[in-house]
Amino acid sequence: MDDQPNHYTVKRLHEIKAEHEAWVRSLTEAHTDRPLLVADPLYPQPKMLRVITSGNTLWNMIKESLTFEYAIPGDLAEEDETLVVEFLDLIQDLMDISRDLVSVRENRDAEKMIFGFMDHLLKRDLIVGAYVRHMLFYDGYERGPMSWPMLRVEVHRAKDAAIVDENGKPIPRKG
Structure with a gap:
């Protein structure tokens, strides 16, 4: 948005906000009797897993998430x-x-x-990929949605994984 000030004017941003609020209201009005988890439209949903090569990267994803799913x-x-x-x-x-954990x-x-x-997984030719999906949780009452980041972790055989760059272009394997 910052790079497109002529397109994302203050008026346009207010319109986007109003549209989003109307969408949220439509969800809560239609589903007030049960909990609901939906994709947060303010965040693009990941299309690819990020190959995880460090404990720090996955730890930071864990800390920001409330739940996780796996494959x-x-x-x-x-x-x-x-x-x-076990992993x-x-x-x-x-x-x-x-x-x-604070220290x-x-x-x-x-x-x-x-x-x-x-490291043990890698020695068995297994690799870890992950991403965080930004979801909204509706509790089934009149309260507004809560942010509900969900970590997706997948373990794959290295030989079966298609490794691509951020644009989806395959990265050639060495060796």
């Missing part, structure tokens, strides 16, 4: 599946306590635990 290959060897499930359990556990040491220890698991 793993269905036909992993039992040893690999056990490792992946996903670690993510869930860290998400549960992330708000309680640099505690945060750094969490990053190291994540990286340790990712």
Whole structure:
């Protein structure tokens, strides 16, 4: 928007805000009897996973999220599946306590635990990809929506993953 001041005038921004508020009202009026989770229209929804190569990157995604979903290959060897499930359990556990970890040491220890698991996964030719989806949660009452960031974590076989740049262009594999 900052780069297009002639298009995104103050008047246009007020129109966008009014349209969004009307959309939110339509959702809450139509679904006041039950909870609802919907994509936040103010954030573009991710189209690709980000390859995670450090514990710090995934830890920061965990800290900003309220919940997570995951995907793993269905036909992993039992040893690999056990490792992946332990990794996903670690993510869930860290998400549960992330708000309680305040010191640099505690945060750094969490990053190291994540990286340790990712290193074991990589040695088994498994890679981790993730993104955060910005959602809105409606509790089924008259209160407005709550921001509900959702972490998506996927573990893939390295040989099956298509690695692309931010524009979707394939990155050639080395070797």
